Amino acid sequence: MNETEILALLQKYQKGTLSNEDKDKLDAWYLHKASNSNGQLSEYELQDSYEYLKSKLPLKYEKKVVSLWPRVAVAASIALLLGTGIFYFTKPKEQVIQVVEKPQEIAPGGNRGILTLSNGKQIVLADISAKDTIAKEGEKEEVTIKMNANGVITYIVNPDADASKNDANSFNTLSTPTGGQYNIVLADGTKVYLNSVSSIKYPTQFNGDQRMVELEGEAYFEVAKNKNKPFRVKSGNHAIEVLGTHFNVNAYNNESVVKTTLLEGSVAITYKNQKAILKPGQQSNVSDNFNKIAIREVDTEAAIAWKNGRFKFDNANLKTVMKQLERWYGIKVEYRGDVSDVRFNGGTFMNKNLSEVLKVLELSNIKFKVEGKTIIVYP
Template identity: 85%
Template sequence: MTENEILTLLKKYQNNTLSNQDKDKLDAWYLHKASTSNLQLNEYELEDSYEQLKAKLPLQQEIKVIRIWPRIAVAASIALLLGTGLFYFAKPKEQIIQVAEKPQEITPGGNRGILTLSNGKQIVLSDISAKDTIAKEGEKDEVTIKMGANGVITYIINPNTAASKENTNSFNTLSTPTGGQYNIVLADGTKVYLNAVSSIKYPTQFNGDQRVVELDGEAYFEVAKNKNKPFVVKSGDQDIEVLGTHFNVHAYDNEAVVKTTLLEGSVVVTYKNQKSILKPGQQSNVSEKLNKITIKQVDTEAAIAWKNGRFKFDNADLKTVMRQLERWYGIKVEYRGDVSDVRFNGGTFMNKNLSEVLKVLELSNIKFKVEGKTIIVYP
């Protein structure tokens, strides 16, 4: 196009009288100018440049932005001085402009869970609209399962039902999918915060001498005190026994180490034939590789950051960090090169889109490429 033709299009742009065909011409001209410049910027920076250009034009209507291939050159030589009507042009050359769709944002997880009753019936908790009784358990409906206004599941025992060691326990399982977390209050008043891709199996009421639950994945426990009935968490070959305390258990199948972090009170960790007592601020690690219990002081805030809606990294290696993102965003991660020596400190909020989290991680000189739901990592 000639200089006069471009000027005519820009005047129409200002007056909001461009036809769709003219809009395409103007977009193509700008992108052509960008591709012939020597200044290299990526496609996102190009779009920002284009949006800044169009923002200087007093239009009320949104104009669709055309995205082009990555690492395109931006037209540093383009200058539009609207006040003087001065424009600089270069003679365009014929070329094919390749158009690509803007990558879709990968959104964070949320409050999602599945409750499996003793009869095998499954209730998708995120689908429930009524915040009241959702089920009853027992031959005589001894236990009522309710959902509070905040979405927390609670178990209420009929006070007229006498519990005894001979009573047959009914078991429920609360599980969370990828990108899901859920909270529950057990029949004894113990609060459980369940992280993504996790499950906990528990009795609908605690009969007998112990309160036993089984955990796969990660959960934070605030155990109701009962000195006569210890609370036991089983996860793989590890047992944790408490009377009443706050602690976090990290026991995913795809993690090499089972980590138990104590915030207050005390817990007894049993692994095979070994026992150790944790103090507040300590974390026990057990694994098949070590074949023993090791204890160390840790940043407890980092251990339970997920419960408080944060990613918090305390000298965490890259692959451990990316496994957290896989569970929360439902992504798959591929590695191109050695990243074994990359460590992270700091963190960000879990309610952000994945692209924002990756920007934080890129501060440690790691590069990411997003291809659909696959994240490719480069050192």
């Protein structure tokens, strides 16, 4: 039978007018095709084929395995729509075609954060409208906390406020969840870009002779210059001191190394009893596994790519890359096999669904299998 004849029989089946004799003809055609087919598709090809078929055929299915009748009619439909090279037949005795449903897309993170005030009150920032006054801080409410039109938290100190070096500071904490980032402008004008799964504790105004903040996770700082009041970032037993500069700090608890990358100006790194000065383009690495502060030249664009909405990898190992994806997409990663020697260069945009990012990584001959929110990695 040619394709025109098969299509005519198929249309009769869909209308419910197919005779037993015609059904036998289709059955014979099916068995002939099955016995001469040795092609088998990958899981991803099956997914694409299945999605295409759903849009073209009135298929009824249960769970992930579709038992057919007629198996003949569906086989004929597939053959006519896609050609025999885009699907595979099971053995005739099993009389079943297996298809795999396309996994649900995992969306990227976004602008999410939680602000904790000095009195312990927590504010979910996604619930606040732009240009709202969020709160006031200080004994005389001399500090106003607002959200500007771009969703950035800003601290505005009343110029008439009479703050003394001895006045006690009120502290706030900005934190981001998995899949969240947030920006803030501190009372001195310092801009802070907070990456996902991070937090920064800071005074609502900088009294005293220094500006001290505490960081967990990752943040990029554009420090307002004030030569009379140094700016210090503390993370565990690691400290950074600057007067006014641009730098990035990566200090996640689940990372073995704390990395400080300098883009502009100068910073002093203090770790235990050691001290080192960074120049622009350099990165310091400190760890309990190191005997001293390690300094190296790096691609600064890769270090701050997250701030600019990108993943950018500069000879990054696979597990470091996957930790970034875990924090941004809220996934869990499992490894099957040795991937210790896999390195990545290049990158992509963070506003893409996870499946698109994984396709980029697969160019380095790594395989991924998505099971719900778990990503299994194969070498």
